[in-house]
Amino acid sequence: MNRTEFITATAIILFATFVLGWIASWIFHRLTRVTRADMSQLDNLARELHDAEEARDQAVADLEAAESRIKVRLTEVEGELQASTEALGESRAEVEELRAYIERRLARQQPPGARP
Structure with a gap:
């Protein structure tokens, strides 16, 4: 594995980690979001x-x-x-x-x- 392949693999891994974190954050906020019914209550x-x-x-x-x-x-x-x-x-x-x-x-x- 040369230097370019290592940088590319690291970039892909970091990007994938960022996307997984963003999806997990979105799912968490979607599940814990306050609805209008909750606000009314x-x-x-x-x-x-x-x-x-x-x-x-x-x-x-x-x-x-x-x-x-x-x-x-x-x-x-x-x-x-x-x-x-x-x-x-x-x-x-x-x-x-x-x-x-x-x-x-x-x-x-x-x-x-x-x-x-």
Whole structure:
């Protein structure tokens, strides 16, 4: 095998390798190509995902608003409870004062030898 034959054989082998690689690449891309149906399905999935994210965001906003209203109401109820507790304590003190006053008045009205 002389030099020219060697160069020709090498060129043919390299060209054949290039053609086989190109055919393999074409077949691979042809098999893994995204079809219009796949794109339509992906578009539908993206739209549904977007709608679900919007629904989630709306639910979170509604939840935060409800939590805020509940916190305000809880603060109001705690204030009312504290005011009621203070009023009850004042009423109890007033009742005790009245009992003591009544007992003193009754003690003064009883004759000295009478039994209570």
